[in-house]
Amino acid sequence: MDSNLAVGLAMGLGAIGPGIGLGIAVSKAMEALGRNPEAAGAIFVPYVLGIALTEAIAIYALVVSLLLIFVVA
Amino acid sequence: MEEGGSLVHVEIAAEPLFAIGPFTFTNSMVGALLTTAILLTVAFWFSRRAALVPNRRQSLIELPIEWMANIVHGAGGTRWRSFVPFILTIFLTVLVANWIGLLPGVGTIGLVGEHDTIVPFLRPASADLNFTLALALVTFVVFVGFGIRANGLGGWLKEFLGEPRYMSPLMAPIHIISELSRLISLSMRLFGNVFAGEVLLATMLAITTAAIFIMPLAFFVPGIFLGLELIFGFVQALVFALLAMTYISMAIAEHATHDDKHAEAPSADAVAAHPAPVQGAV
Numbered sequence: 001m002d003s004n005l006a007v008g009l010a011m012g013l014g015a016i017g018p019g020i021g022l023g024i025a026v027s028k029a030m031e032a033l034g035r036n037p038e039a040a041g042a043i044f045v046p047y048v049l050g051i052a053l054t055e056a057i058a059i060y061a062l063v064v065s066l067l068l069i070f071v072v073a
Numbered sequence: 074m075e076e077g078g079s080l081v082h083v084e085i086a087a088e089p090l091f092a093i094g095p096f097t098f099t100n101s102m103v104g105a106l107l108t109t110a111i112l113l114t115v116a117f118w119f120s121r122r123a124a125l126v127p128n129r130r131q132s133l134i135e136l137p138i139e140w141m142a143n144i145v146h147g148a149g150g151t152r153w154r155s156f157v158p159f160i161l162t163i164f165l166t167v168l169v170a171n172w173i174g175l176l177p178g179v180g181t182i183g184l185v186g187e188h189d190t191i192v193p194f195l196r197p198a199s200a201d202l203n204f205t206l207a208l209a210l211v212t213f214v215v216f217v218g219f220g221i222r223a224n225g226l227g228g229w230l231k232e233f234l235g236e237p238r239y240m241s242p243l244m245a246p247i248h249i250i251s252e253l254s255r256l257i258s259l260s261m262r263l264f265g266n267v268f269a270g271e272v273l274l275a276t277m278l279a280i281t282t283a284a285i286f287i288m289p290l291a292f293f294v295p296g297i298f299l300g301l302e303l304i305f306g307f308v309q310a311l312v313f314a315l316l317a318m319t320y321i322s323m324a325i326a327e328h329a330t331h332d333d334k335h336a337e338a339p340s341a342d343a344v345a346a347h348p349a350p351v352q353g354a355v
Contacts, residue, residue, distance in 0.1 A: 041147065042147075044144075045144060045147070045148045045315060048308070048311060048312060048315055049312070049315055049316065049319060051312075052262065052312040052315075052316065055262070056258050056261075056262050059261055059262050059265035059266065060261065062265045062269055063261055063265055066085055066265075066268075069085075070085040070086075
């Protein structure tokens with residue numbers, strides 16, 4: 001039962017950083033789009049890649065918590 | 074987790090359905106076979122009657138292919154034609170494999186397992202780590218192959234040493250680990266997203282089924298998350314394909330762009346800014 005707390009903490013704390021990072025990335029992308037709407041095509045690919053690499057950290061937290069649920073516990 | 078009667082039944086590994094000799098057939102293999110069958114059927118059906126001037130249905134099929142090929146053309150560097158079929162294959166396979174999980178009855182129709190749980194007949198292939206790891210391994214082999222073909226075996230090995238040669242005892246292990254960690258991050262990202270999506274859908278369905286007697290409109294809530302998963306499945310397919318593309322074009326042009334900022338995201342501008350060294354490396 002202790003591992004339930006660990007699962008929640010791992011996922012919750014692990015989502016803080018990517019949450020802040022995604023917020024910054026999306027706000028900057030929206031800002032760039034607002035300033036220069038024609039650049040949408042050029043922004044799109046680096047934007048999606050950046051989002052994916054940021055989100056990967058939350059996915060690592062998810063993997064750790066899944067390991068805690070299914071493997072350790 | 075045992076007591077209290079869990080609301081949703083979640084299994085991290087694919088569950089075996091039946092076994093033929095030593096070969097066990099799991100439900101995610103059914104999903105992978107279904108993915109292949111859908112793609113092959115569509116491909117055969119539309120290549121048999123392909124016309125140079127497409128009719129409405131053919132242009133609907135060509136739409137995602139053209140769109141993805143345009144992205145690879147814009148961001149893949151000068152040799153985009155050599156790897157665009159691979160990127161398209163990855164994109165379409167992952168897209169169909171993700172969206173199979175949204176079909177009605179995927180996680181709910183199945184055999185009765187032990188403890189009155191359901192062993193579903195069908196599980197989306199990308200919610201199984203074996204499938205995503207296989208895709209990541211194929212991608213790994215392809216981008217290492219492209220790197221060796223473009224730079225030669227010596228040139229490819231020299232990349233691991235790094236630029237100031239006296240730093241290479243420190244940098245070589247870091248480069249090797251960063252190369253191998255792509256394998257883990259590629260496979261874990263797809264698996265984590267799709268599996269978490271499945272868990273999310275199951276949880277939302279379980280919660281709203283309990284609340285349906287109080288609020289009959291609660292069935293709209295899983296619908297919203299279903300639409301969200303539609304977007305996520307598409308985005309994850311796009312991300313896998315774009316990362317594969319970035320790794321391949323990095324491996325090809327590694328000699329030309331030593332600074333990591335250009336190599337990390339080779340945009341059309343970066344290629345246009347250094348046309349001569351890129352072509353010289355190729």
